[in-house]
Every structure is written in structure tokens, then in C-alpha cells.
Amino acid sequence: MNTRWISTVSEMISFTAEARSRAKSLALVPTMGALHEGHLSLVRQAQMQCDVVVVSIFVNPTQFGPSEDFARYPRNLEKDLELLRFLKVHAVFAPSSEEMYPTGFSTFVDPGPIATVFEGALRPGHFRGVATVVLKLFNIVRPDIALFGQKDFQQVVVIRRLIQDLNLPVRIGVCPIVREEDGLAKSSRNLYLSAEDRKAALLLSRSLKRAEEMAQAGEGDAQKVLEEMRKTFDAEPRVRLDYAAIVDPATLQPVARALPGSVALVAAGLGSVRLIDNLIFGPPRSTPELKLQLALTAQAADKESSATSRPDIDRLRLSIENCRDCAAVSSISLPPREFLAKYLKRDYPDLHSTQVLVIGGCAPIDPSGLPYYRPEAPNPFSTRLYDLLGVRDFGEFKARFALTDAARCHAVGNRVDERTLDYCTKHLREELKLFPNLQSIVILGEYAYLQFQKHILGRERVSIKPFGELLRSEGWAQETVRLPSHGERAMRIFYCYHPTYESRKSPPLAPYLT
Ligand code: AMP
Numbered sequence: 001m002n003t004r005w006i007s008t009v010s011e012m013i014s015f016t017a018e019a020r021s022r023a024k025s026l027a028l029v030p031t032m033g034a035l036h037e038g039h040l041s042l043v044r045q046a047q048m049q050c051d052v053v054v055v056s057i058f059v060n061p062t063q064f065g066p067s068e069d070f071a072r073y074p075r076n077l078e079k080d081l082e083l084l085r086f087l088k089v090h091a092v093f094a095p096s097s098e099e100m101y102p103t104g105f106s107t108f109v110d111p112g113p114i115a116t117v118f119e120g121a122l123r124p125g126h127f128r129g130v131a132t133v134v135l136k137l138f139n140i141v142r143p144d145i146a147l148f149g150q151k152d153f154q155q156v157v158v159i160r161r162l163i164q165d166l167n168l169p170v171r172i173g174v175c176p177i178v179r180e181e182d183g184l185a186k187s188s189r190n191l192y193l194s195a196e197d198r199k200a201a202l203l204l205s206r207s208l209k210r211a212e213e214m215a216q217a218g219e220g221d222a223q224k225v226l227e228e229m230r231k232t233f234d235a236e237p238r239v240r241l242d243y244a245a246i247v248d249p250a251t252l253q254p255v256a257r258a259l260p261g262s263v264a265l266v267a268a269g270l271g272s273v274r275l276i277d278n279l280i281f282g283p284p285r286s287t288p289e290l291k292l293q294l295a296l297t298a299q300a301a302d303k304e305s306s307a308t309s310r311p312d313i314d315r316l317r318l319s320i321e322n323c324r325d326c327a328a329v330s331s332i333s334l335p336p337r338e339f340l341a342k343y344l345k346r347d348y349p350d351l352h353s354t355q356v357l358v359i360g361g362c363a364p365i366d367p368s369g370l371p372y373y374r375p376e377a378p379n380p381f382s383t384r385l386y387d388l389l390g391v392r393d394f395g396e397f398k399a400r401f402a403l404t405d406a407a408r409c410h411a412v413g414n415r416v417d418e419r420t421l422d423y424c425t426k427h428l429r430e431e432l433k434l435f436p437n438l439q440s441i442v443i444l445g446e447y448a449y450l451q452f453q454k455h456i457l458g459r460e461r462v463s464i465k466p467f468g469e470l471l472r473s474e475g476w477a478q479e480t481v482r483l484p485s486h487g488e489r490a491m492r493i494f495y496c497y498h499p500t501y502e503s504r505k506s507p508p509l510a511p512y513l514t
Contacts, residue, residue: 003084004091009100009140012093015054016142019090024051027173028143030134033057033094034074034188035083038178042147043087045175054141055084056093058100062108063129069272074188093141100136108132109166111158117252118265119154119276122242127158134159138170146170150292151177151185153263153278157252160296174296176288177277179205185277197270200238204266207232207244208279211264215281220257222246229264242267242274249280249295260286261294293420313434317341320408320427339404343372344434347398354435356513358385358403359428359452361445361498371403384499389442390510400513404431406448418454421447425455432456433485440491440513445498452493457481470495476506 006012019026027046031039039055046053057080064070077094084092108128114120115127138146148156156174163170178186183205184198193201207229214225229244244266246258255262260282267276282291317340348354368374371382375394378386382394391397408424428451432438443449446467453464470477477495482488494513496506 001088001090003081003089005081006091006093007095007099009095012054012091012095012140015091016140019052020142025144026050026052026054026142028137028141028146029053029055030137030146030148031055031057032059032073032188033080034076034191035080036178036186036188038149038151038186040083040087041175041178042149043084043089045173046145046147047087047089049145049173050143052090054091054093054143055089056137056141058093058095058133058137060100060129060133061097062101062132063123063126065123065125068123069189072192074191093137100133109135109162111161114154114161114252115158117154118243118245119267122267127155130155131158131162135162135166135168138168143170145173147173147175149175149177150278150280150288151187152276153249153265154252156296157250174292176292183209185275187275189273189275192273193270197238197273200236201268201270201275203233203236203239204268204275204277207266208264208277211246211258212279212281215258216284220259222255222258222262225258225264229266233268238270240269242269261291263295313340313344316427316430316434319430339370339372340431343370344402347372347375348402351434352437354400354402355437355439356389356401356442357432357435357438357440358389358401358442358444359448360403360405361407361447361501371397381500384505385444388496388499388506388509389513390508401442402435404428406451418450421451422455425451429456429485432483436486438486438491440494442494442496442509442513444496445501448498449495456483467495471497471504471506474507475504476509478512 004015006015016026027050029039029042029046031042035057043053043055057077059070059073059075061070064073081092109131111127111131115131120127134146146159148159150156156172159172162168163172180186180190182202184190184201185205190198190201210232211225211229214228219225226244226246230241233239233241233244244264245254246262246264247253248255249261249263258264258281262281264279264281265276266278267274269275280288280291280295282294286294320340344351369379369381371378371385371394373379375398378394382397385403386392386397389397389401391400406424406428407420408427441452443452449467449470450464453459454461475497479493480490481493483491492512494509496509497504499505
């Protein structure tokens with residue numbers, strides 16, 4: 001596959017149109033070039049999530065102030081292209097300034113108060129330029145997903161607002177910060193640090209590390225943590241600290257306590273180079289992805305969407321795709337929307353005939369894990385699922401069962417936190433309505449169990465029996481419930497071990513599923 005080098009807006013638009021006509025999903029990775037491993041992590045994430053990946057390289061003049069480093073920002077198109085070719089990126093969009101801002105250009109996006117603090121305060125107009133160019137790129141490339149780095153945390157917050165406020169049909173994925181071995185966050189600007197400044201620059205990540213240690217040792221007072229962070233810089237006059245702050249991840253307002261999901265931001269100047277870095281607080285040993293999830297799902301969930309009288313697959317698929325509750329996460333699991341978009345239409349001509357819905361625990365990020373993906377060649381999950389349900393093959397399966405998932409927009413590996421399950425329940429509720437004649441629901445695994453008990457049945461966490469205890473004697477359990485979505489008629493719910501995520505196996509349910 002050849003990487004297409006595109007420099008005009010019109011060519012980019014036709015590339016996207018062509019990809020779309022082949023029903024391909026498309027991801028955009030916006031960059032300013034001088035690529036390093038941080039950028040490449042976004043590219044790899046994009047490749048995991050979409051069929052077609054476009055990387056844009058554009059040093060955007062409108063986000064640089066008059067006294068900033070636009071002219072000497074590192075540019076190395078040849079090397080960038082080589083790297084992107086090696087990664088088999090489909091297209092690189094590298095327009096000129098004139099192409100993006102032709103004579104007469106005069107419309108800008110004003111991102112509001114969130115863009116006037118921290119970087120916005122020190123670089124007036126910076127986020128106006130960022131929001132404008134990102135909106136232009138979204139309109140030109142029309143991606144399903146755009147990938148950004150946690151490294152520019154405030155930028156992520158601004159872009160999320162932009163997407164939400166202007167109802168843009170794109171989701172964003174955020175990738176953790178990639179660092180040098182000694183902890184310095186990778187940045188195109190690191191190239192310009194003198195040897196002495198390079199050493200001193202370590203204070204940024206060191207101050208954040210210190211903050212993390214304090215929080216994990218139980219010190220939640222943000223002022224005390226900040227004092228320690230600032231002290232880190234005291235002994236090094238080469239570093240001019242611009243700010244150190246601990247903020248709420250959604251509003252960027254300073255917080256009194258550093259809680260899981262709160263973010264510590266630092267920015268400093270060394271000679272003529274400015275560097276930024278940040279840290280998301282999280283429980284001990286939590287992965288960077290989980291911390292991102294904590295920070296980016298910190299907003300209150302939307303109000304429950306109003307009930308639909310006539311369930312509609314496309315509308316529901318769109319609402320899942322455009323869900324903003326947890327849109328900005330580092331991994332987005334596609335199977336539920338694939339299920340709705342493709343398989344439900346392909347395999348279920350009459351949704352009234354489906355009597356049993358199976359709710360899986362956590363969709364694999366790779367859709368090939370679904371039984372729908374290649375029905376003729378069952379994978380380990382589908383084989384075990386068929387054993388559990390007492391069917392021989394996909395034909396028998398789809399005649400009676402449909403499979404969906406507890407987590408829709410995202411999940412980290414096979415770990416799903418309760419907030420994710422809560423957010424995703426609103427889609428599950430709508431999905432349940434697609435099958436008006438359901439008689440039974442089979443719940444696979446602990447996460448789906450927890451979600452169903454708490455958010456569908458509305459039970460208090462304390463009254464929900466631990467999953468292991470519930471299944472201990474028989475290896476499965478059942479109860480009869482009445483769901484308002486199904487006219488309050490009695491419906492049987494079966495709880496089982498997840499066929500692949502849990503080591504224990506439930507006995508076949510076939511005798512009970514008649
Ligand atoms: P830039 O080229 O600096 O505009 O960066 C392009 C994208 O790469 C932005 O979304 C950045 O947040 C992201 N990025 C830059 N440095 C890193 C890093 N060290 N780790 C992860 N992402 C990064």
C-alpha cells in the first residue's frame with residue numbers, strides 16, 4: 001500500500017469521499033510534524049480503531065503568537081513521510097498555509113473561557129487558532145475518530161468542548177503521554193534544548209512524579225501537593241516556572257483536593273523553549289488508560305434520553321457513536337456499533353422474532369472477536385457461547401439469540417469501571433427496546449451482571465450479591481424480573497460466567513431456555 005501525499009483541500013476531500021464510498025471508517029491524527037514516538041502512538045491507536053488513517057501535518061500559523069516560535073518550529077517533512085510510509089498510513093495531508101488560509105480568510109472559532117486559562121492566558125489567541133484549524137481539518141477530512149495526546153491536556157478539553165458545542169459528528173480518542181526514558185515528555189520542541197536545559201527540563205516530570213507520590217501516600221490537599229511541586233523547581237534557576245496547578249479535568253478550575261481523575265498541570269520556560277507536561281491522579285498501580293478514563297469521564301452523565309416509541313437501529317447506532325459521556329478515551333470498542341450497523345440488519349430481518357438477548361461483559365476492541373464477524377469460522381468466544389446456549393452453529397444461534405454488550409463506547413482491556421457501565425446503560429436500555437418480544441436475557445460475566453442489577457434493575461450496590469457468591473453453588477443463577485420497556489411482563493434473567501474472561505464455566509443453559 002502506498003501512502004498518499006496530499007497537499008490540497010480538494011484532493012483530501014475526494015480521498016475521504018472515496019474511502020467513505022467503500023464504507024470505510026476513517027481516523028484523523030492531527031499533528032504539526034517533526035514526528036516522534038508520541039505522535040506515532042496516536043497513529044497506532046488510530047490504526048487499531050479505523051480502516052483508514054489520515055495524518056495531517058500542518059504547522060498552523062494562527063495558533064502562534066507574534067513573538068512565538070512559528071518560524072523556527074521544527075519541520076522535517078521528508079523524514080515524517082518516511083516514518084508514516086513505514087507505518088502504512090493511508091494518507092498524509094500536508095497543506096500549505098495559503099491552502100488552509102487563502103486570501104480573504106476571516107472566520108475564527110472562539111472556544112470561550114476554558115481557552116483563556118493556563119496556556120490560553122500565556123498564549124493569547126492560541127486556542128482560537130487551534131480550534132479553528134481543528135474544525136477545518138474535521139470538515140476537510142471528515143473523520144469518524146480523531147486522536148489527540150494527553151500531553152496537551154488543555155487542548156483535549158478545548159477540542160471536546162468544540163465537538164460538543166458545535167455538534168460535530170466526530171469522536172475523539174486520547175492517548176497517554178509518551179516519555180523519554182528519563183521521564184521527559186516527548187515533544188518536537190525538545191530538539192531545541194541545550195544539553196544543560198535538557199537536564200533541567202527533567203524537573204517538570206519530576207515535580208509531577210512527586211505530586212503523584214504524595215497523593216498515593218494519602219496527601220490529598222492540593223495546596224500542599226502544589227507547594228512540593230513548586231519546591232522541586234526552586235534549586236534550578238534555568239527553569240522559569242509558568243504555572244503549576246491541580247485542576248478539575250472537565251472545567252480546568254483549581255481543586256482543593258487531588259482526587260483520582262484530577263490533573264496536575266505544569267509549564268515552564270528554558271531559554272527560548274517552552275515545555276508543558278501533566279499528570280492524572282489515579283489509584284495506585286492504575287494504568288495510564290484508566291487514569292485517562294477517570295479524567296475524561298469526570299463530567300456528569302447526560303440526562304436519560306427520552307424513550308422511543310418506535311425503536312430504530314440507525315438512530316440508536318448514531319446516538320452510540322455520538323455519545324459524549326465517555327467519547328474522549330484512549331480506547332473505543334467498536335463492536336456494539338458494528339453490531340448495530342451491520343450485523344443486526346444483516347442477520348435479523350425481523351427483530352420481533354428474537355426471544356433471547358445475550359449481554360456480553362466487555363466487547364473485545366477487535367471486532368473479529370464477535371461471532372457475527374465470520375459466522376462460518378467460530379472463534380473461542382463463539383464456540384463457548386454456543387456450548388452454553390445449546391446451539392450448534394451461527395444459523396441456530398441467530399434464529400433465537402442476539403448478542404450485544406455491556407460496554408459500548410469504551411473499555412480498557414477486560415476491565416470496565418462502574419461509571420462506564422452507567423454511561424453505557426442508556427444505550428443498552430434503548431437497545432432492549434429493539435427486541436419487543438424478548439422472553440429472556442442471558443448475562444455473561446461480572447461486569448454485565450453489575451450493570452444489569454444496578455442500572456437496569458435499579459438495585460442499590462449494597463443489596464447486590466457478589467457475583468462469585470451468586471454463582472457459587474450451580475455455576476449460574478436466574479431470577480424473574482419485570483422491565484418497563486417490555487410492558488412489565490415477566491422476563492427470565494440468567495446470570496453466567498463470561499465464556500472467555502472468567503476461568504470458571506457455567507453449565508449449559510439449553511434445558512432452561514425453552
Ligand atoms: P503537535 O505536533 O505537537 O501538535 O502534536 C500532535 C499531537 O500529538 C497532539 O494531539 C499532541 O498532544 C500529541 N503528542 C505530542 N507529544 C506527545 C507525547 N509525548 N505523547 C503523546 N502524545 C503526544
